[in-house]
Amino acid sequence: FTEMPTDNFVESSFWNFDALFQPQQHPARDQHDTFFLQDPAEAVELPPGYAAKVKKVHAQGGYGSQGYKYDWRAEEARKNLLRTHTTSASARALYRLARQEKFTPVKYFSIDRVFRNESLDATHLAEFHQVEGVVADRGLTLGHLMGTLRQFFTKMGITQLRFKPAYNPYTEPSMEVFSYHEGLKKWVEVGNSGVFRP
Amino acid sequence: MPTVSVKRDLLFQALGRTYTDEEFDELCFEFGLELDEITSEKEIIIKEKGEGRAKGASDTVLYKIDVPANRYDLLCLEGLVRGLQVFKERINLPRYEKIIPAPGEGQKLIITEETVQVRPHAVAAVLRNITFTKERYDSFIDLQEKLHQNICRKRALVAIGTHDLDTMSGPFTFTAKAPSKIKFKPLNQTQEYTASQIMDLYRTDSHLRHYLHLIENKPLYPVIYDNNGVVLSMPPIINGDHTKINLNTRNVFVECTGTDITKAKIVLDIIVTMFSEYCEKPFSVEAVEVVYPNGKTHVYPELAYRKEKVKPELINKKIGISETPSSLAKLLTRMCLKSQVIGNGNNLEIEIPPTRADVIHACDIIEDAAIAYGYNNIQMTVPKTYTIANQLPLNKLTELLRLDLAAAGFTEALTFALCSQEDIADKLGMDISATKAVHIANPKTAEFQVARTTLLPGLLKTIAANRKMPLPLKLFEISDIVVKDPNTDVGARNYRHFCAVYYNKSPGFEIIHGLLDRVMQILEVPPNEENGYTIKAAEGSAFFPGRCAEVFAKGQSVGKLGVLHPDVITKFELTMPCSVLEINIEPFV
Numbered sequence A: 001f002t003e004m005p006t007d008n009f010v011e012s013s014f015w016n017f018d019a020l021f022q023p024q025q026h027p028a029r030d031q032h033d034t035f036f037l038q039d040p041a042e043a044v045e046l047p048p049g050y051a052a053k054v055k056k057v058h059a060q061g062g063y064g065s066q067g068y069k070y071d072w073r074a075e076e077a078r079k080n081l082l083r084t085h086t087t088s089a090s091a092r093a094l095y096r097l098a099r100q101e102k103f104t105p106v107k108y109f110s111i112d113r114v115f116r117n118e119s120l121d122a123t124h125l126a127e128f129h130q131v132e133g134v135v136a137d138r139g140l141t142l143g144h145l146m147g148t149l150r151q152f153f154t155k156m157g158i159t160q161l162r163f164k165p166a167y168n169p170y171t172e173p174s175m176e177v178f179s180y181h182e183g184l185k186k187w188v189e190v191g192n193s194g195v196f197r198p
Numbered sequence B: 001m002p003t004v005s006v007k008r009d010l011l012f013q014a015l016g017r018t019y020t021d022e023e024f025d026e027l028c029f030e031f032g033l034e035l036d037e038i039t040s041e042k043e044i045i046i047k048e049k050g051e052g053r054a055k056g057a058s059d060t061v062l063y064k065i066d067v068p069a070n071r072y073d074l075l076c077l078e079g080l081v082r083g084l085q086v087f088k089e090r091i092n093l094p095r096y097e098k099i100i101p102a103p104g105e106g107q108k109l110i111i112t113e114e115t116v117q118v119r120p121h122a123v124a125a126v127l128r129n130i131t132f133t134k135e136r137y138d139s140f141i142d143l144q145e146k147l148h149q150n151i152c153r154k155r156a157l158v159a160i161g162t163h164d165l166d167t168m169s170g171p172f173t174f175t176a177k178a179p180s181k182i183k184f185k186p187l188n189q190t191q192e193y194t195a196s197q198i199m200d201l202y203r204t205d206s207h208l209r210h211y212l213h214l215i216e217n218k219p220l221y222p223v224i225y226d227n228n229g230v231v232l233s234m235p236p237i238i239n240g241d242h243t244k245i246n247l248n249t250r251n252v253f254v255e256c257t258g259t260d261i262t263k264a265k266i267v268l269d270i271i272v273t274m275f276s277e278y279c280e281k282p283f284s285v286e287a288v289e290v291v292y293p294n295g296k297t298h299v300y301p302e303l304a305y306r307k308e309k310v311k312p313e314l315i316n317k318k319i320g321i322s323e324t325p326s327s328l329a330k331l332l333t334r335m336c337l338k339s340q341v342i343g344n345g346n347n348l349e350i351e352i353p354p355t356r357a358d359v360i361h362a363c364d365i366i367e368d369a370a371i372a373y374g375y376n377n378i379q380m381t382v383p384k385t386y387t388i389a390n391q392l393p394l395n396k397l398t399e400l401l402r403l404d405l406a407a408a409g410f411t412e413a414l415t416f417a418l419c420s421q422e423d424i425a426d427k428l429g430m431d432i433s434a435t436k437a438v439h440i441a442n443p444k445t446a447e448f449q450v451a452r453t454t455l456l457p458g459l460l461k462t463i464a465a466n467r468k469m470p471l472p473l474k475l476f477e478i479s480d481i482v483v484k485d486p487n488t489d490v491g492a493r494n495y496r497h498f499c500a501v502y503y504n505k506s507p508g509f510e511i512i513h514g515l516l517d518r519v520m521q522i523l524e525v526p527p528n529e530e531n532g533y534t535i536k537a538a539e540g541s542a543f544f545p546g547r548c549a550e551v552f553a554k555g556q557s558v559g560k561l562g563v564l565h566p567d568v569i570t571k572f573e574l575t576m577p578c579s580v581l582e583i584n585i586e587p588f589v
Helices: A048-059 A074-078 A087-098 A142-155 B008-015 B021-031 B041-049 B077-087 B113-117 B134-149 B195-201 B208-214 B261-278 B312-319 B325-334 B362-373 B393-407 B456-465 B509-522 B566-571
Strands: A010-012 A037-039 A080-082 A106-115 A127-136 A161-168 A171-181 A186-196 B003-007 B034-040 B061-066 B097-099 B107-111 B121-127 B158-164 B172-177 B221-225 B231-234 B252-258 B284-291 B297-300 B306-310 B338-342 B347-352 B473-484 B492-503 B533-537 B543-553 B556-564 B578-584
Touching (some): A037 A080, A048 A074, A087 A106, A087 A127, A142 A161, A142 A171, A142 B312, A161 A186, A171 B362, B021 B034, B021 B077, B034 B041, B077 B325, B113 B172, B121 B261, B134 B158, B134 B261, B158 B231, B221 B252, B231 B252, B261 B284, B312 B325, B312 B362, B325 B347, B456 B473, B456 B492, B456 B578, B509 B533, B509 B543, B509 B556, B509 B578
Parallel strands (some): B107 B284
Antiparallel strands (some): A010 A080, A171 A186, B003 B061, B121 B252, B121 B284, B221 B231, B306 B347, B338 B347, B543 B556, B556 B578
């Protein structure tokens, strides 16, 4: 797995949400969950051709999808924020991959800081780290995803795994990964995963 | 994830069997739900308000079930039961029918053009001959609230109103009027109020005050009247008392008004599909004609059944299983997506019901097939993708430096990237505008107002929290700082900084200088001016005058080192001398 560059805490809503098919009216884009920036408040530029494609898929659908059918606004996508997940860096990396002349299969990873506007308590911090991995190739299946995750967790000593259907705006199918914690004597969520939507 | 609270015994009664808690948890897991909590009303009150207030509260066991955010059809007991029963193949998928009344007999909702400025869209439907019990009624109200909170975005996009059809007479008019001209008795009140008075009345209401702002400053407020001038409701605030529903109501008029027509249609479809179960003719909904200002009409609810064709091999391929087309059809039908094999057995036609507005692409269908198959039944394989691994050079350098710095006797710290404005400016003797810092618009506390432009405050705060540790305290951190940069597409960028702090009875400038020399030695940067590094005496507002130097390397200034000014030390609540080194390591990658 090759490491992706993630050295930008400041991200635009476009890469953090819109490019990941998270609708502009989604609750996670609320003031309560995301740190929006006062200064610089807006991104200087969005990738022009790509932004138009994203707008169309949200508003009308495309690539086989019905879309969300609402008015997509560029001003909303311009809003700067502190990234809420490193998936925005994955989106940028995949965009760069798409612009390569010839497609090459890749495996990317990153481990970096993310920010969520939450009150601090025993299990929540406003900034924490996420480990992220992406595999891009032809003919990948859900079984491959599960196998890769199992290998990953086995290396860390976690072997009892179960997969549960979940929902992310940008992946379908999505799975939450649960592992049995001997100490707590119950199944706890150790990860989230999915196959990116076409 | 929205949480639905259902009474356990009612749930089991509707499901036709009882489960142990573990069995039900397992069922939820399979289906994609999460049994979050098993509690009772009494326990909830005890937790929130204390033992004393819980007297007389119900002991009935409540299941709190977490439902995926895109499944509006699972937000009430009726929907959950239906979904689970079809999943377990105990019932067949109901067919939702739209009944178009004979001309002249159906209800009409007329929209006037005044609504365009404030709340342009409206849809409506009728539930005929419905029978309510206390539980069904509570569930009906709960579903409206859940939908309001989720898809309706707290009533901003769509607001729902339900009315007793027998207390009013159509045709109904949805219009907008000046607040002073609207007068009616709101739900559960004893007298009539004008709209402006209603705004004041509910300003302190813990539930409704959050919605007042949606129409408060508009010149015209939305309002729905019946043929005799009786007010049905003033969306999105409150319904009229006259048309309120009770347990004896037999015919319900459902209306949804809002600013997003797609969501309004989905919300209407969900409400009528869920509760038409209790109509005399189950799963049938009477249509209402909506007349637009330009004269065009449209019949609602849409209750659209959409058909999509997906090839079985695609489903098998994407999941990594190999099922026959007919078994795939069966799996999908279990997920409320009625399917059949067509063509020569090499294609599947899937019918997407109005309750599954979340299915917008073939991949949604593929996911449902996988869920029905059982995620944990899929064979796990590793992709044959052959790639060569690489570490990002900047991170590789960081990792190497960290080890060597620890070997030099310094302890690593990991601190927050967000801090207060004072931390990076006033406490260091600088002005905030000179720092080019990134400011946050909505911090929850003052501790998270800006993103740090220097690692120093974090380390100093760490020392302050560890005053009781033996001296000297030698800390370092290699991490990102954030500054504004007009050359990037977002307007800011990260720089990887390295900062070391030495805190002891004597400042130890020579120690921090020695550390710099050691770091340069490891980085193989010679100590000369042409192609290496040098330090020159400099001034810094955070530093002791005459004890500060700037580090130059690779043709640019990369940072500073020196002894901290006593003011800085005091402002961070420290008492001893402190020497500091901070450089940007990106030029050395």
